[in-house]
Amino acid sequence: xxxxxxxxxxxxxxxxxxxxxxxxxxxxxxxxxxxxxxxxxxxxxxxxxxxxxxxxxxxxxxxxxxxxxxxxxxxxxxxxxxxxxxxxxxxxxxxxxxxxxxxxxxxxxxxxxxxxxxxxxxxxxxxxxxxxxxxxxxxxxxxxxxxxxxxxxxxxxxxxxxxxxxxxxxxxxxxxxxxxxxxxxxxxxxxxxxxxxxxxxxxxxxxxxxxxxxxxxxxxxxxxxxxxxxxxxxxxxxxxxxxxxxxxxxxxxxxxxxxxxxxxxxxxxxxxxxxxxxxxxxxxxxxxxxxxxxxxxxxxxxxxxxxxxxxxxxxxxxxxxxxxxxxxxxxxxxxxxxxxxxxxxxxxxxxxxxxxxxxxxxxxxxxxxxxxxxxxxxxxxxxxxxxxxxxxxxxxxxxxxxxxxxxxxxxxxxxxxxxxxxxxxxxxxxxxxxxxxxxxxxxxxxxx
Ligand code: NDP
Numbered sequence: 001x002x003x004x005x006x007x008x009x010x011x012x013x014x015x016x017x018x019x020x021x022x023x024x025x026x027x028x029x030x031x032x033x034x035x036x037x038x039x040x041x042x043x044x045x046x047x048x049x050x051x052x053x054x055x056x057x058x059x060x061x062x063x064x065x066x067x068x069x070x071x072x073x074x075x076x077x078x079x080x081x082x083x084x085x086x087x088x089x090x091x092x093x094x095x096x097x098x099x100x101x102x103x104x105x106x107x108x109x110x111x112x113x114x115x116x117x118x119x120x121x122x123x124x125x126x127x128x129x130x131x132x133x134x135x136x137x138x139x140x141x142x143x144x145x146x147x148x149x150x151x152x153x154x155x156x157x158x159x160x161x162x163x164x165x166x167x168x169x170x171x172x173x174x175x176x177x178x179x180x181x182x183x184x185x186x187x188x189x190x191x192x193x194x195x196x197x198x199x200x201x202x203x204x205x206x207x208x209x210x211x212x213x214x215x216x217x218x219x220x221x222x223x224x225x226x227x228x229x230x231x232x233x234x235x236x237x238x239x240x241x242x243x244x245x246x247x248x249x250x251x252x253x254x255x256x257x258x259x260x261x262x263x264x265x266x267x268x269x270x271x272x273x274x275x276x277x278x279x280x281x282x283x284x285x286x287x288x289x290x291x292x293x294x295x296x297x298x299x300x301x302x303x304x305x306x307x308x309x310x311x312x313x314x315x316x317x318x319x320x321x322x323x324x325x326x327x328x329x330x331x332x333x334x335x336x337x338x339x340x341x342x343x344x345x346x347x348x349x350x351x352x353x354x355x356x357x358x359x360x361x362x363x364x365x366x367x368x369x370x371x372x373x374x375x376x377x378x379x380x381x382x383x384x385x386x387x388x389x390x391x392x393x394x395x396x397x398x399x400x401x402x403x404x405x406x407x408x409x410x411x412x413x414x415x416x417x418x419x420x421x422x423x424x425x426x427x428x429x430x431x432x433x434x435x436x437x438x439x440x441x442x443x444x445x446x447x448x
Pocket of ligand 1: 098166168239241262321323347348374376
């Protein structure tokens with residue numbers, strides 16, 4: 001059996017009941033087959049793949065807190081410090097009831113390659129909790145964040161592990177987490193990114209993932225002699241990534257006609273009104289029904305079981321920006337039947353493996369999340385740099401660096417794909433380019 005196949009079986013056997021982690025590993029290993037098989041004995045002797053798929057450290061902890069009725073609640077906390085070969089662990093915290101060890105491991109594993117692709121010195125990590133922020137008061141959110149940090153603080157630091165936000169963790173949560181860290185450690189350091197602008201945050205960090213997604217989509221289009229101008233775009237999600245992807249795509253002349261949340265989706269043929277969407281989601285933290293109620297041109301569709309709605313709308317470009325496995329084979333078939341040109345992932349692993357293969361086999365340009373949503377973590381690394389030099393850069397400076405980083409990622413993944421005989425396969429290109437740098441650093445640092 002080849003080393004790559006052995007490692008996939010090893011991962012399934014050692015990490016039972018973690019299907020998302022298996023899926024993430026499978027996608028990466030398939031892409032790496034051509035690299036590994038060219039030098040199989042050396043990789044096997046070094047157990048490089050076993051080391052790559054095994055986190056350096058896994059931290060699981062209890063998070064007790066008291067709700068507004070005086071009832072004690074208990075959640076599970078996670079931090080996976082996956083790989084520090086090229087820099088301190090870096091990756092977000094997710095607060096969502098679906099969070100479990102397998103989900104955090106899949107996200108941490110993806111993060112290794114994504115962070116490598118940014119060209120910046122950051123290793124891979126991820127964390128979070130099965131806490132559900134929905135419907136909680138600000139006071140409950142604060143108590144939960146303080147309890148979470150009361151354990152997490154001992155494992156993180158500006159030069160060891162620097163968490164950020166993810167689903168359910170935005171500016172409000174980062175503020176509470178940062179305050180508690182500072183109180184316990186008595187140091188003012190850049191231990192978290194996504195901070196507010198008054199206490200060490202970076203301009204353009206809020207916008208970075210969505211903007212970066214559109215910048216790389218634009219690079220792809222340019223490379224194929226096209227532009228965003230006049231394109232119809234469907235977007236899923238209505239959170240941080242989706243909102244700023246819609247904003248940037250519309251600034252570049254495209255029309256985004258959909259968005260979605262966990263209970264329903266909007267079709268707005270006139271183009272999504274971003275300011276209204278921000279008001280509904282960022283300020284009121286309300287459902288998309290409120291968007292539809294305030295906008296005549298919008299249709300609201302309740303989410304039906306197993307259906308993802310937005311992918312049935314005719315479009316040139318699809319940007320999945322909500323969550324993992326939200327675009328399956330049926331959705332991919334609907335997109336292809338409607339003539340989609342490109343699918344670029346804003347979320348982490350939003351497309352199933354079958355959907356990705358179908359899209360690629362049917363000539364759709366496809367960029368996977370670890371490349372196309374890397375603008376968020378890249379800008380987090382820029383926030384770390386600003387914190388270290390105790391300076392703040394202008395919005396334009398950060399945005400220009402982000403554009404340069406996304407253009408570079410596109411160039412690197414295209415070239416890696418070409419070099420290994422897979423021209424136009426940006427999934428293979430991203431996995432190979434991300435892996436080679438990490439593998440090189442791991443080999444240089446010996447058996448650790
Ligand atoms: P947010 O919490 O801001 O928004 C998530 C959006 O997706 C919300 O609209 C939410 O609906 C919806 N959603 C979440 N879970 C589900 C689900 N199980 N089913 C259907 N809809 C769901 O998160 P972000 O925008 O920050 O993150 C979105 C994706 O992008 C995630 O995959 C994340 O890992 C990835 N990502 C984020 C980065 C960042 O910088 N924020 C960086 C790189 C990747 P509702 O409004 O109902 O909660």
